[in-house]
Amino acid sequence: MCEVCEVWTADDLYPCRICTRMFHDGCLRELGYLRAEALQEMRDTAHTVTGWSCYYCDNLNLLLTEEEMYSLMETFKQCKIIPESCIVSDELLQYRHHASKHLFDKDLTDEQEEEVLAQFAALDPEKKGHIEWSDFLYFESLVVLKKFRSENSMVRLLTAKERNTARTVFLGLDLDEDGVITRSESRQTQQSWYHKQSKDSQSCNVRLMGLCSPMNCGISHVGPICESSPASSGSERSKTDENRPVTWADFLRESAIYVLAARPNSSAMHIRLPL
Ligand SMILES: [Zn+2]
Ligand SMILES: [Zn+2]
Numbered sequence: 001m002c003e004v005c006e007v008w009t010a011d012d013l014y015p016c017r018i019c020t021r022m023f024h025d026g027c028l029r030e031l032g033y034l035r036a037e038a039l040q041e042m043r044d045t046a047h048t049v050t051g052w053s054c055y056y057c058d059n060l061n062l063l064l065t066e067e068e069m070y071s072l073m074e075t076f077k078q079c080k081i082i083p084e085s086c087i088v089s090d091e092l093l094q095y096r097h098h099a100s101k102h103l104f105d106k107d108l109t110d111e112q113e114e115e116v117l118a119q120f121a122a123l124d125p126e127k128k129g130h131i132e133w134s135d136f137l138y139f140e141s142l143v144v145l146k147k148f149r150s151e152n153s154m155v156r157l158l159t160a161k162e163r164n165t166a167r168t169v170f171l172g173l174d175l176d177e178d179g180v181i182t183r184s185e186s187r188q189t190q191q192s193w194y195h196k197q198s199k200d201s202q203s204c205n206v207r208l209m210g211l212c213s214p215m216n217c218g219i220s221h222v223g224p225i226c227e228s229s230p231a232s233s234g235s236e237r238s239k240t241d242e243n244r245p246v247t248w249a250d251f252l253r254e255s256a257i258y259v260l261a262a263r264p265n266s267s268a269m270h271i272r273l274p275l
Contacts, residue, residue: 001022002022002023002024002027003021003022003023003027003054004023004024004027004028004030004031005024005027007024009024012024012025014042014043014046014047014052015046015051015052016046016051016052016053016054016056016057017046017050017051017052017053017057017161018053018054018057018159018161018162018263019054019056019057019159019161020159020160020161021054021056023042023054025039025042025043028042033055034055038265041265045265052265053263053264053265057159057263058263058264058265058266059134059138059264060137060138060141060142060260060261060263060264060270061137061138061141063141063145063157063260064141064144064145068144068148071144072140072141072144075098075099075102075103076095078098078102079094079095079098079099081095083133084133085133086130086131086132086133087130087131087133087136088129088130089117089120089129092116092119092120092131092136093113093116093117096108096112096113096116099140099143100112103143103147115272118272119139119272122268122269122272123135123136123139123268123269123270124268125267125268125269126267131268132266132268134264134266135264135266135268135270138264138266138270139268139270139271142257142260142261142270142271145257145260146257151253151254151256151257152253154253154256154257154260155252155253155256157256157260158252158256158259158260162259163252165259166251166252166255166259167248169189170248170251170252173185173186173189179247179248180245180246180247181245181246181251182242182243182244182245182246183241183242183243183244183245183246184242184243185246186246186250186251186254186255187254189255190254190255190258193255193258193259193261193262257271258271
């Protein structure tokens with residue numbers, strides 16, 4: 001049934017890949033929530049493996065409480081970030097410096113600064129030299145969620161469809177069916193949530209090939225993972241941690257933020273992937 005007109009005509013309904021809502025093309029056009037470009041994207045992707053996120057699910061900012069939203073907007077204001085404008089890399093750096101002071105009461109280290117620049121690149125997959133306002137907003141919304149919410153509360157934000165997909169991925173990794181996978185397997189999957197469509201043809205999906213989850217079928221490109229992950233760290237991680245057993249409940253808690261981060265239709269990466 002269409003979310004807007006509440007009429008059921010199966011032939012031209014476009015389903016959301018995250019929630020249970022469906023929409024008529026014409027009803028969305030009339031509402032004016034989506035621009036022509038976004039409507040075309042819906043027509044192109046809603047019935048494919050990639051799928052399409054409706055405007056509720058696409059907007060990660062809607063996951064914040066009113067207070068969280070207010071605090072985020074205040075920080076924007078203090079940093080002279082103009083809502084609805086594009087952000088260039090210097091502005092992002094300046095903003096993150098300020099936000100770090102505001103949220104964590106300390107300056108960014110050189111390493112963190114580099115990370116911000118890597119994040120900028122991930123948010124600008126088409127290398128336009130700026131990031132879109134919505135991508136910036138979604139990224140910052142995730143930072144707030146990560147900082148203020150428990151993993152359990154993020155699990156509660158997941159929809160039935162998202163839990164089902166996560167379950168399938170988990171079962172795909174638990175080949176001996178003992179209900180437990182390893183920490184390193186769990187971490188690797190976090191990349192597989194990004195089954196987005198990208199406009200460029202640059203291919204760095206090789207590292208995902210070994211993963212056998214249904215989410216990976218038909219992915220042609222998973223975004224700028226390669227360039228956003230510096231070749232450092234990882235190696236110092238102890239072997240015991242890599243092999244630490246991860247149950248289904250652990251897996252869901254560890255994955256929740258990444259599953260949420262993969263909601264937007266944009267080809268930008270809205271979170272730093274674990275290295
Ligand atoms: Zn309708
Ligand atoms: Zn939805």
